Amino acid sequence: MLYKGSCHCGKVAFEIEGELDGVIRCNCSICARKAALLWAVPHDKLTLIAWGDDLGRYTFGDAKIAHRFCRSCGLHPFAEDVDEGAERSAYININCIDDVDPSTLSIFDFDGRSA
Template identity: 70%
Template sequence: MLYKGSCHCGKIAFQFKAELTGAVRCNCSICSRKGALLCAIPHGSLTVLAWGDDLGTYTFGNHAMAHRFCRTCGIHPFAEDVREGDERSAYVNLNCVADIEPSTLPIFDFDGRSL
């Protein structure tokens, strides 16, 4: 199914194709603070529709993930695996996706603190 989402102010807009069977709650230091419920998808399934200079990037630790955020409203709509190749993933914050209620999905806990 095709889903569309955005940051709060709408300057960062995206769409992706996926079958949502659940949401992932990561307990790493950034995900737990921002309260994200994530959906992991192949990177090629994510299309960023609008971004301009408003799309910021934050990395930490081993810099394996590019956490994307809107420089205007501060919302973190998705993150991207920075590896090269076909195995690359994107992690969409389901709280930023229109027409779904993430809390109605099964939630799977991921121990990101241990990475």
């Protein structure tokens, strides 16, 4: 299924191809503060439609994940593995996907604080 999403102002927009059957709730210091529910997909299933100079990048700790955000509205629509390769993933904040009801999805709790 094809899903579409964006930040609040729409300057960062994307599409994702896949089956959304569950999400990850990570308790690391940034995900917990954002209250993000993440859908892990192969990176090649994420297509950026709009971004320009509005797509910011934030890393911390061992800098393995680039947390992406809109420089205009501040929303964090997704994160991605920094390392290139076949196993690279994108982590979509499902709260930024159009027409998705998070209450209908199973949630997997991930201990990002200890990872």
